[in-house]
Amino acid sequence: MRDSTSSSLPQALISRSALAAAAAEGVSAGGRIADLRRDAWGHGLVGVALAVTAAGAAAVLVDSQAEVEELALEGIQGVSDGTVDVDPTVLYGLPDAEGALRTRPVMRLAGRVLSTKPLKAGDAVSYGYTHRAVADTTAALVTGGYAQGIVRALGNAAQVEVRGALRPIIGRVAMDVCVVDVGQDSDAEVGDEVTYFGGSGPAGPNLARWSRVTGLTVGELITVAGAHAVRGWEA
Numbered sequence: 001m002r003d004s005t006s007s008s009l010p011q012a013l014i015s016r017s018a019l020a021a022a023a024a025e026g027v028s029a030g031g032r033i034a035d036l037r038r039d040a041w042g043h044g045l046v047g048v049a050l051a052v053t054a055a056g057a058a059a060v061l062v063d064s065q066a067e068v069e070e071l072a073l074e075g076i077q078g079v080s081d082g083t084v085d086v087d088p089t090v091l092y093g094l095p096d097a098e099g100a101l102r103t104r105p106v107m108r109l110a111g112r113v114l115s116t117k118p119l120k121a122g123d124a125v126s127y128g129y130t131h132r133a134v135a136d137t138t139a140a141l142v143t144g145g146y147a148q149g150i151v152r153a154l155g156n157a158a159q160v161e162v163r164g165a166l167r168p169i170i171g172r173v174a175m176d177v178c179v180v181d182v183g184q185d186s187d188a189e190v191g192d193e194v195t196y197f198g199g200s201g202p203a204g205p206n207l208a209r210w211s212r213v214t215g216l217t218v219g220e221l222i223t224v225a226g227a228h229a230v231r232g233w234e235a
Helices: 016-028 037-041 045-054 065-072 206-214 218-228
Strands: 011-015 033-035 059-061 107-119 137-143 159-162 165-170 177-181 193-197 230-234
Touching: 011 016, 016 045, 037 045, 037 218, 045 059, 045 065, 107 218, 137 193, 159 206, 193 206, 193 218, 206 218
Parallel strands: 011 230, 033 059
Antiparallel strands: 011 107, 107 137, 107 193, 137 177, 159 165, 159 193, 165 177
């Protein structure tokens, strides 16, 4: 393995432009109250509240009176009960069951390559050796595991985006890392970004696949991932 100098957790990167566009579309469809419970589905309460009210929403639904009071300091009307009429799949850019996206994903979950290792045909990967290479290839150890919402069931069943291409997660997902087959002729390097879901590339609708594999809803998956990653912003 090539050594890594990074042990950081995955990042939940919130796109300012995608959030603004999605909020505008949700409100333009007639919505007045947006669902911002569970820390805005893992996206960050205040940032999303500012975006939806700037787009014209009258109020946001939150979990507690304390959050109502927090938002009041920002001049935002929060309510702890009421009926949501801004479509959350539009607001957060979530895929439907077939992977179709009405708006761009607002959150992109990204890890990084910690190390790479050549595998020979027949070499086993990760705990329990649930995967063996069928041909010579290269494996990458990537930040992100079940403690950050990359559910164990995704091992040998889902893909991530590396250098613009989808690559399979192989073997069992560990607590803080997983292994990705990046191909025999891969030019993946330590420090390369790996996108689990979201963004404008092929990983954009990946949560639809995650939902089918795990039996969890897209909303549940993104909320857990957003709550356990390091949150940041991007354009």
